[in-house]
Amino acid sequence: xxxxxxxxxxxxxxxxxxxxxxxxxxxxxxxxxxxxxxxxxxxxxxxxxxxxxxxxxxxxxxxxxxxxxxxxxxxxxxxxxxxxxxxxxxxxxxxxxxxxxxxxxxxxxxxxxxxxxxxxxxxxxxxxx
Amino acid sequence: xxxxxxxxxxxxxxxxxxxxxxxxxxxxxxxxxxxxxxxxxxxxxxxxxxxxxxxxxxxxxxxxxxxxxxxxxxxxxxxxxxxxxxxxxxxxxxxxxxxxxxxxxxxxxxxxxxxxxxxxxxxxxxxxx
DNA sequence: TTTAATGCAAAACCTTTGCACATCA
DNA sequence: TGATGTGCAAAGGTTTTGCATTAAA
Numbered sequence: 001x002x003x004x005x006x007x008x009x010x011x012x013x014x015x016x017x018x019x020x021x022x023x024x025x026x027x028x029x030x031x032x033x034x035x036x037x038x039x040x041x042x043x044x045x046x047x048x049x050x051x052x053x054x055x056x057x058x059x060x061x062x063x064x065x066x067x068x069x070x071x072x073x074x075x076x077x078x079x080x081x082x083x084x085x086x087x088x089x090x091x092x093x094x095x096x097x098x099x100x101x102x103x104x105x106x107x108x109x110x111x112x113x114x115x116x117x118x119x120x121x122x123x124x125x126x127x128x129x
Numbered sequence: 130x131x132x133x134x135x136x137x138x139x140x141x142x143x144x145x146x147x148x149x150x151x152x153x154x155x156x157x158x159x160x161x162x163x164x165x166x167x168x169x170x171x172x173x174x175x176x177x178x179x180x181x182x183x184x185x186x187x188x189x190x191x192x193x194x195x196x197x198x199x200x201x202x203x204x205x206x207x208x209x210x211x212x213x214x215x216x217x218x219x220x221x222x223x224x225x226x227x228x229x230x231x232x233x234x235x236x237x238x239x240x241x242x243x244x245x246x247x248x249x250x251x252x253x254x255x256x257x258x
Numbered sequence: 259t260t261t262a263a264t265g266c267a268a269a270a271c272c273t274t275t276g277c278a279c280a281t282c283a
Numbered sequence: 284t285g286a287t288g289t290g291c292a293a294a295g296g297t298t299t300t301g302c303a304t305t306a307a308a
Contacts, residue, residue, distance in 0.1 A: 004262055004307055025297080040265050045298060047263090061190045065273075066297055110250045121239045133282055133287060154272080169290050174273060176288090194298075195272055 003054055008032060008039045009047050013056065013071070021088045022060050022068035022079075062088070078115065132183055137161060137168045138176050142185070142200070149219070151189050151197035151208075207244065 003009065015031050016023065023031075028044050048069050051057040057069045062079070068088075077090045104110065132138065144160050145152065152160075157173050177198050180186040186198045191208070206219045233239065 002262070002308085006263065006307075009263085041297095042266080042299080043264055049299090050263095059192060061192050063188060063190050063196075065196075067192075067194075112250065115244075121241065131283090131287070135282080135288065138288085170272095171274080171291080172289055178274090179288095 003050055003056075007037055008043060009051070011035060011037055012044070012047055012051065016057070016069070016071050020090070022062075022070040024064075024066050024068050132179055132185075136166055137172060138180070140164060140166055141173070141176055141180065145186070145198070145200050151191075151199040153193075153195050153197045 011032055012028055015028065019031075025041065025044050025048065028048070029039070029041060032039055032044070048057060048059075048067075052059050052069065055072050058072045060068045060070060060079070062068065074090075079088050079090065140161055141157055144157065148160075154170065154173050154177065157177070158168070158170060161168055161173070177186060177188075177196075181188050181198065184201050187201045189197045189199060189208070191197065203219075208219065
């Protein structure tokens with residue numbers, strides 16, 4: 001399973017390196033078009049699937065009925081998702097050691113990765129009212 | 130917005146009270162049929178939407194491209210999802226106080242609810258190999 | 259040249275909507 | 284009666300598949 005270095009595929013990665021937030025397929029298409037890279041929607045789905053399989057991208061779901069993608073190489077972090085504007089901010093701290101330990105001991109569950117998502121209102125959305 | 134006590138709607142709640150794991154619409158239809166309650170798929174979607182709006186159910190997404198539902202009334206917990214068999218186990222401990230505090234101070238993000246998901250292999254799936 | 263990527267059309271899934279009819283309170 | 288629930292058909296949104304063609308290594 002080799003991944004070729006095509007215009008669209010490498011642009012997807014460059015886009016994610018530049019932007020800080022997780023993007024969906026629609027976002028990618030828009031940003032690719034702005035860079036005069038015109039690819040079919042199908043192709044974008046194939047690109048993100050391939051890159052996700054290769055663990056270059058990580059797929060995320062925030063209760064939107066669609067997937068978002070971010071670079072796997074980002075330092076370990078979690079997400080704070082605004083329930084109003086859907087803005088996603090990163091969270092760096094992560095003290096779930098005890099939760100993990102407990103799951104491994106009590107449930108005999110071998111953790112491969114974990115995810116913490118905080119849902120709430122971001123600064124801007126709170127100050128509007 | 131009143132919720133009527135119909136055969137299907139109350140059966141959905143009873144099913145969730147009996148079963149411990151989050152179910153999807155397909156699961157509900159199967160279990161309703163077994164109870165000789167024949168409802169259209171559309172109706173089940175409307176039921177879970179209504180119950181979710183009323184905060185009786187909580188909608189969950191585990192990277193499956195579809196939603197699952199569990200009772201909101203369950204004691205606060207999180208999920209351990211087997212990446213192989215997709216079994217979902219509950220996790221009771223949750224020491225994310227610091228994570229929350231930090232998000233509220235540093236990001237000025239007002240947390241409404243949070244979610245911790247541990248992905249890995251359950252006991253059975255690990256012992257197969 | 260060999261393998262992987264692409265475009266286009268079609269289809270698969272999950273989910274929602276519109277409308278007429280049925281049913282609960 | 285008046286509001287809510289239901290079935291059926293249709294459609295919307297996201298994602299996948301098939302196939303012939305094009306491009307990368």
